[in-house]
Amino acid sequence: MSLSYTSFGQIQKDLTASKISCLELVQHYLTNIEKNKNLNAFLAVYEQEALLRAKEIDEKLKVDKAGRLAGMVIGLKDVFCYAEHGLQASSKILNGFESQFTATCVQRLLDEDAIIIGRQNCDEFAMGSSNETSAFGPVKNALGENLVPGGSSGGSAVAVQADMCLVALGSDTGGSVRQPAALCGIMGFKPTYSRISRHGLIAYASSFDTVGAFAKSSEDLALVLEIMAGADEFDSTVSQREVPNYQSFLAKKPEKLRIAYIDNTISHEGVNPEVRKATQDTIAWLKSEGHTLEAVDFSLLEYALPVYYILTTAEASTNLARFDGVRYGYRSPNVTDIESLYKKSRSEGFGREVKRRIMLGTFVLSASYYDAYFTKAQKVRRLIREQTLDFFQKFDFLICPTTPTTAFKIGELSEKTVEMYLSDLFTVQASVAGVPAISVPNGQDSNNLPIGLQIMASAFEEGPLLSFANYLIKRTS
Ligand code: GLN
Numbered sequence: 001m002s003l004s005y006t007s008f009g010q011i012q013k014d015l016t017a018s019k020i021s022c023l024e025l026v027q028h029y030l031t032n033i034e035k036n037k038n039l040n041a042f043l044a045v046y047e048q049e050a051l052l053r054a055k056e057i058d059e060k061l062k063v064d065k066a067g068r069l070a071g072m073v074i075g076l077k078d079v080f081c082y083a084e085h086g087l088q089a090s091s092k093i094l095n096g097f098e099s100q101f102t103a104t105c106v107q108r109l110l111d112e113d114a115i116i117i118g119r120q121n122c123d124e125f126a127m128g129s130s131n132e133t134s135a136f137g138p139v140k141n142a143l144g145e146n147l148v149p150g151g152s153s154g155g156s157a158v159a160v161q162a163d164m165c166l167v168a169l170g171s172d173t174g175g176s177v178r179q180p181a182a183l184c185g186i187m188g189f190k191p192t193y194s195r196i197s198r199h200g201l202i203a204y205a206s207s208f209d210t211v212g213a214f215a216k217s218s219e220d221l222a223l224v225l226e227i228m229a230g231a232d233e234f235d236s237t238v239s240q241r242e243v244p245n246y247q248s249f250l251a252k253k254p255e256k257l258r259i260a261y262i263d264n265t266i267s268h269e270g271v272n273p274e275v276r277k278a279t280q281d282t283i284a285w286l287k288s289e290g291h292t293l294e295a296v297d298f299s300l301l302e303y304a305l306p307v308y309y310i311l312t313t314a315e316a317s318t319n320l321a322r323f324d325g326v327r328y329g330y331r332s333p334n335v336t337d338i339e340s341l342y343k344k345s346r347s348e349g350f351g352r353e354v355k356r357r358i359m360l361g362t363f364v365l366s367a368s369y370y371d372a373y374f375t376k377a378q379k380v381r382r383l384i385r386e387q388t389l390d391f392f393q394k395f396d397f398l399i400c401p402t403t404p405t406t407a408f409k410i411g412e413l414s415e416k417t418v419e420m421y422l423s424d425l426f427t428v429q430a431s432v433a434g435v436p437a438i439s440v441p442n443g444q445d446s447n448n449l450p451i452g453l454q455i456m457a458s459a460f461e462e463g464p465l466l467s468f469a470n471y472l473i474k475r476t477s
Pocket of ligand 1: 126127128129151152171172173174175176177204312424
């Protein structure tokens with residue numbers, strides 16, 4: 001049987017009509033995982049467990065007792081705790097580590113009868129834009145084995161792209177869901193900071209980290225967001241706001257919208273001409289649909305990346321201090337005393353990129369440089385947030401390309417740190433400002449590689465954002 005579902009709605013319809021079962025669905029995804037092994041998207045596949053759970057859920061469906069996600073097969077980026085399952089953030093330093101509890105977001109999906117199919121490869125500790133920093137080797141884009149899928153949630157993006165699961169959870173600190181979604185031709189969504197509990201998500205930069213998701217339909221993103229979002233006693237930073245019915249926003253076509261396009265991203269010299277053209281074509285189409293489009297300049301654009309990298313490395317250097325060879329995972333076998341235990345376990349356990357960031361973060365937090373870098377960056381962060389929120393006084397959405405280029409080649413930027421960081425140029429704004437953003441497919445370049453369009457909305461405006469994204473991807477002309 002050859003199945004190919006791009007939305008959960010289609011699956012539910014076929015489940016109701018008894019055309020398929022959860023068991024067959026899981027078998028279908030397992031076959032695809034096996035077929036696409038060369039892409040290196042999964043670090044662990046929960047084959048037996050997923051089959052067993054599928055059978056149980058099929059029984060529940062028969063007696064009408066199943067949850068809202070019965071039949072949704074989901075993959076997890078290797079940064080989410082899932083009790084009694086391995087967890088490594090794609091790092092050697094967590095060798096052999098098993099979670100003792102389940103992340104709130106994952107638990108909420110399980111409670112609604114989602115089936116977790118496996119743990120997905122990513123950049124080490126979610127630091128990277130190409131999935132080349134994983135201790136388990138790079139993930140490959142399903143559109144070409146020599147191409148990166150983007151990062152850091154590359155395994156999760158490729159798993160959805162190549163139909164190895166319907167939905168995947170990623171984490172987005174500076175673009176790690178949106179950028180790989182753009183490079184793989186699917187949708188990737190990051191909600192407002194604090195919308196979803198971070199309990200059970202391995203911390204990279206705690207004031208930026210968000211739980212995000214990949215899917216091929218806006219309905220699926222709306223549904224999983226609704227289920228995962230909301231208050232949680234285990235995360236004191238999570239928003240207490242009520243969670244709306246996000247799917248209900250998708251039903252109607254948006255009225256006349258006020259949309260700003262960020263001109264200095266589109267005209268930026270680093271932007272590939274085909275990416276520029278695709279963005280301009282979409283702007284022209286939106287105008288032809290009667291929406292108001294206005295060019296704006298995000299004047300702080302050039303500061304967004306430095307601010308992001310100063311603050312996230314500072315937070316990472318403290319968050320990653322806990323991996324010391326004593327409490328978790330890897331411990332160097334060649335130690336003589338406590339100091340060499342720390343030094344050697346950390347030097348051998350972490351990869352190059354993670355070490356680079358710990359050192360950078362330690363530097364910007366050091367007594368002599370704290371004010372010059374860390375305090376200053378905090379101030380500029382505030383300005384970026386204010387300017388971004390100011391745009392939303394006048395406009396419903398801000399749009400720009402998700403990434404300056406389409407998928408680049410494996411190895412092309414791995415030694416060029418600054419150029420690699422530039423691939424986050426447009427995604428970090430929403431992370432620095434804490435607002436929701438989504439990447440939607442926006443055509444292809446002349447090599448048939450996908451181009452992404454990023455849409456940002458004001459804080460907690462996920463409903464209208466998903467509705468607009470839905471309207472854009474369903475356009476026919
Ligand atoms: N590529 C960015 C970085 O390396 C974003 C990572 C992320 O969002 N986790 O920091």
